[in-house]
Amino acid sequence: MNKKLDVYLAGPRGFCAGVERAILMVQEAIKKYGAPVYVRHEIVHNKYVVDNLKKEGAIFVEELYEIDQRDRPVIFSAHGVPKSVPEEAANLNLLYFDATCPLVSKIHKEVENFEKKNLPVILIGHHNHPEVIGTMGQTAKEIFLVENKKEVKHLPIPKNQQIAYVTQTTLSVDDTKEIIDEIKLHFKNVLEPKKKDICYATTNRQEAVKNIANFSDYFFVIGSKNSSNSLRLVEVAKNYGSQKAILIDDIDNFDPTILNSSSKIGITASASSPEILVSKMLGKIGQQFDLNIIESEYEKENIHFKIPQKLKEVV
Numbered sequence: 538m539n540k541k542l543d544v545y546l547a548g549p550r551g552f553c554a555g556v557e558r559a560i561l562m563v564q565e566a567i568k569k570y571g572a573p574v575y576v577r578h579e580i581v582h583n584k585y586v587v588d589n590l591k592k593e594g595a596i597f598v599e600e601l602y603e604i605d606q607r608d609r610p611v612i613f614s615a616h617g618v619p620k621s622v623p624e625e626a627a628n629l630n631l632l633y634f635d636a637t638c639p640l641v642s643k644i645h646k647e648v649e650n651f652e653k654k655n656l657p658v659i660l661i662g663h664h665n666h667p668e669v670i671g672t673m674g675q676t677a678k679e680i681f682l683v684e685n686k687k688e689v690k691h692l693p694i695p696k697n698q699q700i701a702y703v704t705q706t707t708l709s710v711d712d713t714k715e716i717i718d719e720i721k722l723h724f725k726n727v728l729e730p731k732k733k734d735i736c737y738a739t740t741n742r743q744e745a746v747k748n749i750a751n752f753s754d755y756f757f758v759i760g761s762k763n764s765s766n767s768l769r770l771v772e773v774a775k776n777y778g779s780q781k782a783i784l785i786d787d788i789d790n791f792d793p794t795i796l797n798s799s800s801k802i803g804i805t806a807s808a809s810s811p812e813i814l815v816s817k818m819l820g821k822i823g824q825q826f827d828l829n830i831i832e833s834e835y836e837k838e839n840i841h842f843k844i845p846q847k848l849k850e851v852v
Contacts, residue, residue, distance in 0.1 A: 542796060542826040544819065545752050547745035547805035548835040551812045553738030555638030556581045558842040559615035560590070562636045565848040566610050567594045575604050575611040577622070578667055580636060581809040582764035584786060601625050610634065616667035617641040619674020639842050640736045641668060644703050647730050648675045651701040656728060657694050659683055661716050662705030666765055669705055685712075686719035699726040704734040707766040707808070709773060710743055738808045739766055741838065743773045746805055748833065751778035753803035755796060759814045760807035761786045767807035779803060788817050793825045 559580050566574045572594025579587050579597060587597060598604055601622070604611060610632045613622060617637040626633040637645075651658045652675075659681045662669040673680045681692050694700060702720055704713055713735060721727050733740075750756055756779035760767025767784060774782035785791055796802060802822075806815050822828065 539825060539827040540797075542799065542822065542828055543752075543801035544822070544828050544830045545749040545801065545803040546815070546830060546832040547742070547749055547803065548832055549738075549741050549745060549838050551806040551808070551810055551815065553736065553808040554838070554840040554842045555615050555640060555736070555738070556809050558844055559612075559636035559638070560586060562634055562844050562848060563590050563595050563612055564593065565844060566612060566634060569848060569850075570610050573606070573609055575606075575609055576614065577601060577611055577618070578614040578616065579763075580612065580614050582761045582767070583807075583809040583811075584761055585811065585814060586809070601629060601631065604629075604631065607631060612636050614667065615641070617645060617671030619671055621674060634845060634848060637671070638706070638736070640706050640734075641671070643732075644672055644706065644730075644734055645675045647701075647703050647734075648672060648680070651703075651728070652676045652678055654701075654728075656699055656701045657681065659689075659692065659700060659702040659720060660704070661702060661708065661713055663708075663765060666705065668707065668765070672703065672705070683716060686716045689716065689719045689723050692723075694724070696723060697725050699728060700724050701728040701730075703730055705765070706734060706736040707739050707769065708735055709769045710735055710740055711773075711776070736808075737840065738838065739769070742766070742770060742805060742808060745835065746770055746773045746803070747777045749803045750774040750776075750782070752801055753779045754781060754799035754801055755779070756782040756803040756805075757785050757818065758782065758805055758807060759785050759788070759810045759818060761809065764807055764809050766809060770805060770807055774803065785818065788814060788821060791818070791821060793822045796822065796826065
């Protein structure tokens with residue numbers, strides 16, 4: 538008889554509305570225009586999703602000049618792109634669709650508005666993340682990137698100068714609050730975004746992890762190594778009581794025997810990871826343990842973002 542294992546499932550978990558929309562845009566483009574359809578950068582940071590879209594007929598490139606067949610459509614990833622990218626697409630006569638998450642587009646608009654007001658903009662985010670590159674490319678003016686609160690003091694902006702800030706959507710809510718507090722402490726006149734920039738899905742998934750991390754001998758975050766929202770969930774699990782918090786980006790190579798001395802574990806899936814991977818993980822662990830799945834009640838997210846009308850129209 539298998540040993541019993543309590544499994545705390547975080548909720549909500551898995552795909553957010555922006556990720557669902559971006560994937561659907563690639564699938565609809567393949568349906569409408571046939572294969573191949575090009576995608577600039579990974580549509581979302583998840584290997585399983587990218588590999589499946591490749592099978593359906595998507596070709597992933599990092600830059601537009603890599604596109605061999607210029608008569609094929611191209612889709613920009615959910616992370617957002619600098620303004621130079623649609624300009625380049627137009628110069629190359631490419632048919633393009635922008636799958637930037639609407640919550641990232643909101644930040645792009647904020648940056649434009651702050652530029653019109655001639656305000657220096659501080660961006661809280663991770664260096665070289667595609668979302669950060671996209672946001673910094675919304676204006677010709679310099680945007681000041683800070684990754685931690687120590688960097689705030691070293692910004693080349695006078696303390697009495699009015700400034701504005703925006704944040705990457707997939708950051709740790711706690712870390713970002715620390716940096717925002719430091720900005721407000723350092724600068725006398727701070728213009729904030731009208732609504733919080735960290736997206737609802739990032740916040741909800743982090744809260745769900747906080748609620749169960751403390752119960753878990755091991756905490757598993759299903760997601761990819763290059764996914765900011767996945768890595769933040771691992772950090773949150775560690776900070777809230779689960780020292781053995783691990784990112785699982787390849788379930789096939791996961792060895793359930795590491796759980797032999799455990800009695801309870803936690804599992805979540807990042808905003809860019811499909812629910813099927815949670816089922817796959819449970820299936821694998823369930824071969825060796827008798828699972829008691831504990832899922833707390835949570836409010837279902839009912840946010841949906843529409844895809845462009847042009848992709849729905851039949852050729």
